[in-house]
Amino acid sequence: MSGMAGKGYSAENTDRLKTIPLGSGNVYMIPYTEGSTMPTDAQFEQNANMVGRTKNGATFNYTQTFYTAVSDDGVAKKRRLNEETASFSWGIMTWVPKTIEKLLRTATASTAAEGDDTVAIVEGGGIGNQRAKKFWLHFVGGDDIDGKITLTGIGENIDALSIAFANSNETVLTPNFEFDPYDAEGHLYKFKMANQPNVTSEDGVPKxxxxxxxxxxxxxxxxxxxxxxxxxxxxxxxxxxxxxxxxxxxxxxxxxxxxxxxxxxxxxxxxxxxxxxxxxxxxxxxxxxxxxxx
Known part of the structure; x- marks a missing residue:
């Protein structure tokens, strides 16, 4: 995985190879503009870009489908990757109407005055109301021992959204975000394991x-x-x-x-x-x- 290697990583770095990624993390989203380049970690990791607090962890999935050509006698075989999908799912415990607007193509969030109160409103549905909503998604996880792990890509939520209201449980949204290519080479996702041992820049400046x-x-x-x-x-x-x-x-x-x-x-x-x-x-x-x- 080309995006996994971060600063200071090499095959000889045995400390890095002993790392066991643990824990949940936070998710940040920024609207995607066609042709835009990937924002920096500092640009992503602002409170205004956080999509609520995570509940029940997060999962990255990558699937691949191969076409295999085999001769009748089974001697010759050739395999080719012809389809791949990368996706990311997580639970959102603290959410607001604007969160739903980001996750559903037909949803629109607004506010209105009702008497002395201001209420938040989400209106959704109607295929004719759909709008493409691509976002940069940036997940930040890891732990205090082995450091920060990030996953970044662009795409949108592709799953139905179920909102359950129960007396004994939190109401958690569970989107499934499917990644689209973010560069000319067709990369779908970028993992970065920061805070690696022996962090220095290319010119040798210590960090x-x-x-x-x-x-x-x-x-x-x-x-x-x-x-x-x-x-x-x-x-x-x-x-x-x-x-x-x-x-x-x-x-x-x-x-x-x-x-x-x-x-x-x-x-x-x-x-x-x-x-x-x-x-x-x-x-x-x-x-x-x-x-x-x-």
Missing amino acids: LSALTLGSLTLDPTFDADVNEYATTTSNASNTITATAASGTDIVITVNGNSITNGTAPTWEDGDNIVSVQLASATGMNTYSITVTKS
Whole structure:
């Protein structure tokens, strides 16, 4: 799978080959415009693009159909791939009418005033009302040990949508998103396993494989190629942990004062500037996080 190999991956990377992908994740969708190129992780992973919170996990499926030509005596055989399908299904627990509008060709979401209230409305059905609704879909999964895994492609929901209302269970939408080719070579999907060991750029600049500030959410979501972030907190302190390849020196400062990696500085009210400086035999790099304490 050509899209599976990420930064720093090679057949000799035995640490990577021991990885066991675990967990669920989040799904982001952006409207697709014909001819557009794949957005970056940072462009995808914005709260405004998230399609609700995932429930019951997610599943990627790839099927292939071969035509096999065989001679009458069974000696000569030739096999050719002539059909393939890639799809992605997941459960959406927190959803709104706009979610249904994205998933069904005939659905339209709107709002209206009813007395003192504003109500959300979904109207659907009618083959004549259908509109093609292609989206970029971007799934982000993985875990804290082996890092981030993403799946990206374009397409639309092809399944019927069942919405069950029950006293004892959440109401979960379960779309099935079928991928279409996203480039001239006909690729249907792209897996990327980020945060791999020994992450460096082609010119040798060292990069972080992980960056966390306790449980705070970074904006944008961490990506080794993105150097500037922001977050907010009401905590007095949060533990800063930066991870890089072996042989890389990491120096962390908060408002110009050095701290030890893996410790928690005390935040000042307002903006705090966290600088993470990397140095290796092949180069230097700096990441910056603005932490706003309220």
